[in-house]
Amino acid sequence: MRLARRSRKAGELLKVKALLTGNWRGATAALITDGRHHMVVDSGMPHEAQLLITALDREGLKPEDIRGVINTHFHVDHVLNNSLFPRSLIYAPQESYDWCRSLYADLQNETGWEKLTLKYYPETGDYKQAAGLMAQLRKLALRWWDPRRLGDRSQYRWLETSPLPEGLEAIFTSGHVPGHASIVVRDGGPLTIIAGDTLLNREEDAQILTMIPHNRAQSIKDRARLLALGGRILPGHGEEFVAPAAPPDGGEESGERLKDP
Ligand SMILES: [Zn+2]
Numbered sequence: 001m002r003l004a005r006r007s008r009k010a011g012e013l014l015k016v017k018a019l020l021t022g023n024w025r026g027a028t029a030a031l032i033t034d035g036r037h038h039m040v041v042d043s044g045m046p047h048e049a050q051l052l053i054t055a056l057d058r059e060g061l062k063p064e065d066i067r068g069v070i071n072t073h074f075h076v077d078h079v080l081n082n083s084l085f086p087r088s089l090i091y092a093p094q095e096s097y098d099w100c101r102s103l104y105a106d107l108q109n110e111t112g113w114e115k116l117t118l119k120y121y122p123e124t125g126d127y128k129q130a131a132g133l134m135a136q137l138r139k140l141a142l143r144w145w146d147p148r149r150l151g152d153r154s155q156y157r158w159l160e161t162s163p164l165p166e167g168l169e170a171i172f173t174s175g176h177v178p179g180h181a182s183i184v185v186r187d188g189g190p191l192t193i194i195a196g197d198t199l200l201n202r203e204e205d206a207q208i209l210t211m212i213p214h215n216r217a218q219s220i221k222d223r224a225r226l227l228a229l230g231g232r233i234l235p236g237h238g239e240e241f242v243a244p245a246a247p248p249d250g251g252e253e254s255g256e257r258l259k260d261p
Pocket residue numbers: 073075176197210211
């Protein structure tokens with residue numbers, strides 16, 4: 001699809017706006033637009049479908065105007081309104097798609113789910129709250145998980161092999177779940193990062209209803225890597241903020257141009 005710099009007038013940049021602002025229990029859904037072509041990053045839970053439609057309507061858009069959906073990963077709170085956009089391409093990490101589908105199938109297993117899910121979350125024993133979170137995740141899976149809401153398989157373009165439209169870049173940040181992708185808007189203007197659950201909130205220790213990281217050591221590195229890029233950051237479960245870029249070693253302050261005008 002076209003969302004390319006070439007198709008925009010000189011000086012026109014991509015606009016990024018939260019459609020659903022993430023909070024402790026709901027995920028951020030964002031709009032990326034060049035004014036003519038529009039994409040949605042993450043689509044929320046089934047009970048948020050009307051909120052998402054209303055937020056698009058406020059931008060003068062209908063679901064059929066959306067040309068592309070991008071999913072950061074396949075936890076229930078990020079993907080279950082993909083089916084609102086049957087005419088879109090869906091850019092998503094295949095590793096996360098396969099991993100989460102397998103996880104949710106195993107969570108629905110009546111008797112063996114606790115044992116089965118240890119292979120997805122091998123660090124469960126390191127966290128006091130992990131067993132409770134897993135039970136919560138199972139409840140969500142039984143109530144909401146519906147692969148039909150992910151959209152049709154023919155709509156998918158895997159981020160591992162298909163590039164995003166020009167100006168957008170996927171960075172793989174796999175500590176939260178394997179294959180997780182954060183989206184960087186790099187169109188010549190200030191950097192905007194749609195972090196997904198790599199950066200749950202501005203505050204590192206905010207209480208968020210999500211699972212423990214698949215790999216804690218990697219998730220700490222992932223968070224630091226995104227923050228070091230600097231720019232406007234839309235966290236997976238919090239309000240956007242601006243982070244100064246890490247200055248290059250001994251170099252001048254590179255975060256300067258990222259300040260709000
Ligand atoms: Zn998640």
